[in-house]
Amino acid sequence: MDRVDNAIADMMRARAVLAPMAGVTDIPFRLMARRFGCAFASTEMIDVNGIVYGNRRTFELMERVPGDSPLGVQLVGQDADKLLYAAEICEQKGFKVIDVNAGCPARKVVRSGKGAALLKDPLKLAAIVRRLVKALTIPVTVKIRSGWDEENLNCMEVAKAVASEGASAVCIHARTKEQMHKGKVRHDITRAVKKTAGIPVFASGDILTAGDAADVLAKTGCDAVFIARGALGRPWLFREINAGALSTSVPSFRDIKDIIIEHFSLHLRFYDEQQSLKRMYKHLAWYLRRFKNLDAVMKEYRRVGGLESFRGFMERLRLDGRRLVV
Ligand SMILES: Cc1cc2nc3c(=O)[nH]c(=O)nc-3n(C[C@H](O)[C@H](O)[C@H](O)COP(=O)(O)O)c2cc1C
Structure with missing residues (x-):
């Protein structure tokens, strides 16, 4: 070949x-x-x-x-x-x-x-x-x-x-x-x-x-x-x-949060802080779309201005039943 x-x-x-x-x-x-x-x-x-x-x-x-x-x-x-x-x-x-x-x-x-x-x-x-x-x-x-x-x-x-x-x-x-x-x-x-x-x-x-x-x-x-x-x-x-899985398994919310943080960290390797926050917006919405109250969470994300506030946002983000809380 x-x-x-x-x-x-x-x-x-x-x-x-x-x-x-x-x-x-x-x-x-x-x-x-x-x-x-x-x-x-x-x-x-x-x-x-x-x-x-x-x-x-x-x-x-x-x-x-x-x-x-x-x-x-x-x-x-x-x-x-x-x-x-x-x-x-x-x-x-x-x-x-x-x-x-x-x-x-x-x-x-x-x-x-x-x-x-x-x-x-x-x-x-x-x-x-x-x-x-x-x-x-x-x-x-x-x-x-x-x-x-x-x-x-x-x-x-x-x-x-x-x-x-x-x-x-x-x-x-x-x-x-x-x-x-x-x-x-x-x-x-x-x-x-x-x-x-x-x-x-x-x-x-x-x-x-x-x-x-x-x-x-x-x-x-x-x-x-x-x-x-x-x-x-x-x-x-x-x-x-x-793995040849026949059904879809969703990681735990904790794992999803870790994946979001990892994805954001990768952004920071290739883009500056503001670009990273902007580019992460749609990904965050995709990661969280299976949960309720997404609009309020995205509204809160729009107020995130830098790395420290992103960290705070992710620390506050939690799940109450199927409902996102931040
Ligand atoms: C946001 C977005 C951007 C896309 N950009 C391209 C592209 O740059 N080149 C391309 O050939 N197809 C592009 N596509 C088409 C996808 O590669 C794919 O063929 C199409 O979405 C159908 O697959 P899906 O139903 O699994 O999404 C894009 C699709 C989406 C949703």
């Missing part, structure tokens, strides 16, 4: 891969997932323009740290020259896979011909893949949706087109671009793509528990699942999937 196949084999062995999530899958989040057994992760989507024009914040998204390997990078772009320029830099930085985003439905992204807009032009997407595969030594994968809308479910054609140009795998989120994140995910379509693509296929969409992961793997025959919203406030999902 050559170098190219190794990274894809790593993803298949991982079975549950941390999916790209813009604004979420930064270094602290990935390290939390790793700590609970996530064996392969991806950066959030990174716009190739930011790389081409040397944007500082874009380069921050590409930073690598020990303990966060193997790691794939997802690029969003539509210009083959820029994608190649960005991909070569990523390869030098040690990313194991270049994933091309052909599924992002955000208006800002599709308006400029990127993300899900590439589904409308499979030949262009295939040509991008050909360029990348020819120039790179690491594998190129593509993350797609089922199609643009219900009338244009062309994922099979897209998957075959990129496979024929040397893509090493595809990940399919079997919703249309029009569906965004709503409505039912069509894992029957995922299965059809797996049957016809001729390359490894990864399934994404509504895989929220270890049971879901097992079901989707069995139903679709896919080579791994991508975990996205299921990991928000629940990084331990990877441990459950790895």
Whole structure:
């Protein structure tokens, strides 16, 4: 097995891969997932323009740290020259896979011909893949949706087109671009793509528990699942999937508090205090969403101004029955 196949084999062995999530899958989040057994992760989507024009914040998204390997990078772009320029830099930085985003439905992204807009032009997407595969030594994968809308479910054609140009795998989120994140995910379509693509296929969409992961793997025959919203406030999902758990177990409240503190401490390693507090806001809400009185707790969190008051906030935070008290 050559170098190219190794990274894809790593993803298949991982079975549950941390999916790209813009604004979420930064270094602290990935390290939390790793700590609970996530064996392969991806950066959030990174716009190739930011790389081409040397944007500082874009380069921050590409930073690598020990303990966060193997790691794939997802690029969003539509210009083959820029994608190649960005991909070569990523390869030098040690990313194991270049994933091309052909599924992002955000208006800002599709308006400029990127993300899900590439589904409308499979030949262009295939040509991008050909360029990348020819120039790179690491594998190129593509993350797609089922199609643009219900009338244009062309994922099979897209998957075959990129496979024929040397893509090493595809990940399919079997919703249309029009569906965004709503409505039912069509894992029957995922299965059809797996049957016809001729390359490894990864399934994404509504895989929220270890049971879901097992079901989707069995139903679709896919080579791994991508975990996205299921990991928000629940990084331990990877441990459950790895253990083959069929039901979801929630850690004790004390353990959840320790996990929150650990996650916040990781923020402090990579961001300043104010950025850390701000970035932690959504994670805190995700960690605590299963309990009552969340609004009051988040209101109190907004008053936290620094490290000391964060410590005080966490010390005061407790559970009274199912109700949060702070
Ligand atoms: C907050 C958020 C950000 C996302 N950002 C990206 C992204 O940068 N690139 C991408 O390909 N998909 C992105 N996705 C889509 C997920 O990777 C995944 O395919 C989708 O959420 C379906 O999986 P789920 O139902 O398990 O969440 C994002 C999803 C969420 C919820």
